[in-house]
Amino acid sequence: MRYLSIGKEDSDSTDYLFSGIRSISTTENGNIILSSTSDKTIRIYSPEGNFIKKFGGRGRGPGDFLEVTSIDVDTEGNLIVLDRFQNRISFFDSNEGFTHSIVLKLEALGLTKVFDDPKSDEFIVVSRDFLNPDDKGNLLHRYNSNFENKVGEYLNVFNYFFDKSSPLEVQMSQLPNYKASQLTPNTIAATSGFYDGTIFVFNTETNKGQVFGEKIPELATEYDSNNWEKYLNSDEVGFQTASGPSGRFLFKPSGSNISIVGNSQFIVLFFYTFSDKKIIPSADIYSKDGEKLANIILTDSPLNFIHDKRVSIVPHFLDEENNLYVFDYNYKNSFPAARVFKTNLDELLESKE
Numbered sequence: 001m002r003y004l005s006i007g008k009e010d011s012d013s014t015d016y017l018f019s020g021i022r023s024i025s026t027t028e029n030g031n032i033i034l035s036s037t038s039d040k041t042i043r044i045y046s047p048e049g050n051f052i053k054k055f056g057g058r059g060r061g062p063g064d065f066l067e068v069t070s071i072d073v074d075t076e077g078n079l080i081v082l083d084r085f086q087n088r089i090s091f092f093d094s095n096e097g098f099t100h101s102i103v104l105k106l107e108a109l110g111l112t113k114v115f116d117d118p119k120s121d122e123f124i125v126v127s128r129d130f131l132n133p134d135d136k137g138n139l140l141h142r143y144n145s146n147f148e149n150k151v152g153e154y155l156n157v158f159n160y161f162f163d164k165s166s167p168l169e170v171q172m173s174q175l176p177n178y179k180a181s182q183l184t185p186n187t188i189a190a191t192s193g194f195y196d197g198t199i200f201v202f203n204t205e206t207n208k209g210q211v212f213g214e215k216i217p218e219l220a221t222e223y224d225s226n227n228w229e230k231y232l233n234s235d236e237v238g239f240q241t242a243s244g245p246s247g248r249f250l251f252k253p254s255g256s257n258i259s260i261v262g263n264s265q266f267i268v269l270f271f272y273t274f275s276d277k278k279i280i281p282s283a284d285i286y287s288k289d290g291e292k293l294a295n296i297i298l299t300d301s302p303l304n305f306i307h308d309k310r311v312s313i314v315p316h317f318l319d320e321e322n323n324l325y326v327f328d329y330n331y332k333n334s335f336p337a338a339r340v341f342k343t344n345l346d347e348l349l350e351s352k353e
Contacts (some may be wrong), residue, residue, distance in 0.1 A: 005328075006032065006049045007337025014039065015051040015165060018336040021327040023071040024316035027094065032325070033079065034338055035068040042071065042081060042092070045147045055079070055092050063090060063098030070113040070126075072182070080123075084111045084176070089125075089147070093213050107131035114182045115188060117204045121145045124188060124204060128157065130174045137164070138200060139178060139190060154207060160200055161192040168222050171246040172253075179269075181317075183262040183288070194219060195255030195271040201290070212267065212290040218254055225250040237309055238274035258311055261318040266345050270298075272306065281305035281313075285348060293348040303341075304330065322346060 008016040015329040020037035026035065030047035040058040042065075045051055056065050066085035073079060078099075079092040090101040104111070106129045107117035113126035117147050125141045137159075148196070158164040162173040177193030183201075189212075191199045197216040203207040223231055228250045231239045238252045255273035258281070262268060267286040298305050307330045317325040321351040322345045331337035 004049050004340040005331065005337045006034070006045055006339075007331060007335060009332075009335040013051070015043065015054065018327075018338070020329070020336065021314075021338060022068050023315070024325045024338060025071045025073050026317065026319055026325070027073055027077050028058060029077075031072065032338070033071055033341075035065075035071055035081070037068075040065040040068070042068070042079065055097050056081075056090075060086065062101065065090075069111065072113075072115050074116045075118050075185075079114060080114055082111055082114045082125075087111060089114055089123075106146065108174070108176075110174075110176045112176060112178045114143070115180075115182045115204075117142075118185050119205065122151065123147065124202075125301070126178060126180045126190060128174065128176065128178065137173070140188070142204075142207075152207060155190060155200055157192065160198070160211065161194075161196060162219075167246040168249050168251055169219065171242050171244050171249055172220065172251075174244055174246075177257075179257050179260045181260045181262050181267075183267060184264050189267050190261050190263055191257055191260055191269065193257055194253045195257050195269075195273065197284075199260060199267065199269055199284075199286070201267070203346065210290065212286050213284065213292060217253055220251045220253040223250045223252065223342065226343065234276050236274075237277060237279055258305075258313075259315050261315050261324070263318050263320050263322070266293075266318065266322070267346075268315070268345075269320060270305075272311065279306045279309060281311075285345070303328070318343075 021034050021036040025033045030056040032045045034043045041054040041056045044055040069084045071081035077094040081090045087104045088101050091099045096333035105170045108129050108131040110128040115124045123143045129135050137156045140154040157173050162169040180190040185202045188202045200209050200213050209333050225248050226265045242249050255271050258270040260269050262290045273283045283296045285294045303313050312329045315326045322343045324341050324343050326339050328339050329336050
C-alpha cells in the first residue's frame, strides 16, 4: 500500500510549506509536480516526496504566476502551466526551466485547464469566455500548436449542464469552477462546478463525446435575493449568491463538484450535497465505458473531506496504478500537505466480473 505526504507544519525551508495547492500531476519517472499558492511556484518532488527544484514565483514577468489552475505534462516531460488571472500559458523545459509563454485573447477570467493532444500536436483549453459577444457556451477549445488559431469548439454547456432559458442557470454557468481531467492522451472528462449527476467524456481523436451518469431532478433552488442576509446567516448550509448580466441571485445548489480525476480504467467524481446543517461528501465512480460502479458516501472516510463546514480534501490526480493524489488543507488537524494513497478501485472491477 502506497502512502506519502509532502508538507510540514514548520520548516526552515519553504519548499515543504504550503497554504494551498491548485494542481498536482506526475512525470513519467514518477516525480510529483505541485502548484503552490503561497509563493506562486511550481515545485517538483521525487516519488519519495523529496524536494528537487521549483520554477516561477509571484509576478507578471516571464515565468511568473498569479493564479495557476492547471499543470499539464507533455510526452517529453515538459510542463505546460495555465495562469487564469493572466490568461497566459507558460512552457517549461523539465530541466532548463522557462522557455516561452503565450497570452490568450479572452474577455473573462474563465480559464480552467489546458491539455496537450500528442497525436495532433494541438492543445485543448477548458474555458468559458462568457463576456465575449461571440461566446456560444462551448467549454472545450482546440488550438493549433502555437496557439495562433482556434481550430474547434466543443461541449456547449447549455446542451449538457445548464438550461439557457433559466436566468439563474445562465448566471451559474458563468462561474469559473468547471472541473476537467485528462484520462488518457486522447480522452478528457469534464463537468461543471455544480453536481447534476453527470460528466461529459470527450474523445480528442474523433472530437465527439458522451454523457456518463443520469441527471438529478433539480440543479438548484432559487430564493428571494432580498433576504440573502437571513439565509446566509442561518444554520442551514449551501446557500450562494451570484450576480452578473443575468441579474442578482440567491440560490442553493443540490450539490457542488469538488474535482474529477481518472485514468484509462476509472473516472471518479468527488462532490458534496447538503442536508440541512450538514455537508455530505460523496464520490461517483465510473468505468472507462461509462458503467457506474459505485456511489460512495465519504462522511466516515479516513480522510476528513469536510472540516468546519468547508472542503478540506481536494483530489487532484489518479495515476495508472490507481494512486490518488490529494491536497489536505488540514493534515493532522494542523497544517496543509499533499498526500498520496493507494486506492482499492481494482476491487470494484473484480466485483463486476
